[in-house]
Amino acid sequence: MAWNYLMDMDGVLVSEEHLIPGADAFLAELRADETPFIVLTNNSIRTARDLRARLRIGLDVPEASIWTSALATARFLESQRPGGSAYVVGESGLTTALHEIGYVITDSDPDYVVLGETRTYSFEAITTAIRLVERGARFIATNPDATGPSAGGSLPATGAVAALITRATGREPYYVGKPNPLMMRSALRQIGAHSENTLMIGDRMDTDVISGLEAGLQTILVLTGISTPASVELYPYRPTRVLDSVADLVGHTQDPFGTQLDRAQQL
Known part of the structure; x- marks a missing residue:
């Protein structure tokens, strides 16, 4: 079976501003084999x-192989209300994605309040968002992550x-x-891929693995980010496979769940 690959970025390919060892060889192999992949x-x-x-x-x-929650949000809104309007609390990744689908960004009676990631949350912007939601704007958020990593902590x-x-x-x-x-x-x-021959690689059980499972994908958890062998056992579901890193897949991207990789790990 020819596999397609979806993969998280932070904790899988990079850690903060550093390359995770083996990630370059892994992606080079996918590109050399013309294996479809996308970084999420x-x-x-x-x-x-x-x-x-x-x-x-x-x-x-x-660029076409990178997919963000901002792009996914824009595509969702385009399918729900084409040519709509939104008040945005976020940065260029989100505003650009909404502009590209033809959305008007406004604080005057918008269809949606769209909340995304930013490093400059302002009291004024959050107050505006609250008042617009109270007046009936639909409330959308790009992702539910409560915290993000930084060199100084969460x-x-x-x-x-x-x-x-x-x-x-009172609105979720x-x-x-x-x-x-x-x-x-x-x-x-x-x-242009299908779930039956696509796998998801991530470093988090609570986002990467569960979303892959619920979308019908095979899943690989790598231990170069958030998760540890002990933390995996806390969840009622399991990934298809747990690997130390994507480096373990180098030479085995066409056989990610087969005996060849098992033998390589035993050597």
Whole structure:
């Protein structure tokens, strides 16, 4: 069977601004074999073009092979209300994605309040979002992650700010990004793939693995990010396979669940 690959970015290919050893060889093998793949991220701050530049620390990932929660959110809104309007709390990755589907970004009676990741949340912007939701704007958030990583420790992320708006308005957002399998299905459509011959590689049980499972994908958990062997046992579901890193797949991308990889791990 020829496999297609979906993979998380942070914790799988990179760790903060550093390349995870073996990620370059893994992606080079996929490209050499012309294996369809797409890199996923719940972070909506950067555009796909910006992320491609960020990955140039040793990885050559085409812009078309990067799929963000901002792009998935834009595609979802285009399917729900084409040519609509939104008040956006977020950065260029999200505003660019919405502009590209023809959305008007406004604080005057928008169809939606769309919350994404940002490093500059302002009290004024959050207050505006709360008042617009109270007046009937539909509440969308790019992803439910409560925190994000940084060199100094955890940072409040989209889910934490969404909780603030929910507490003030009583309205829960609809989250588009992982673990919503909608993120997986939109990525599959992006590369023309089907769930039965696609696998998801991630470093988190609560987003990557569960969203892959719910979208009908085979899943690989790597231990180069959030998860540990002990933490895997805390969940009622399991990935198809647990590997130390994507480096273990080098030479085995066409046989990711077969005996060849088992033998290689035993050597």
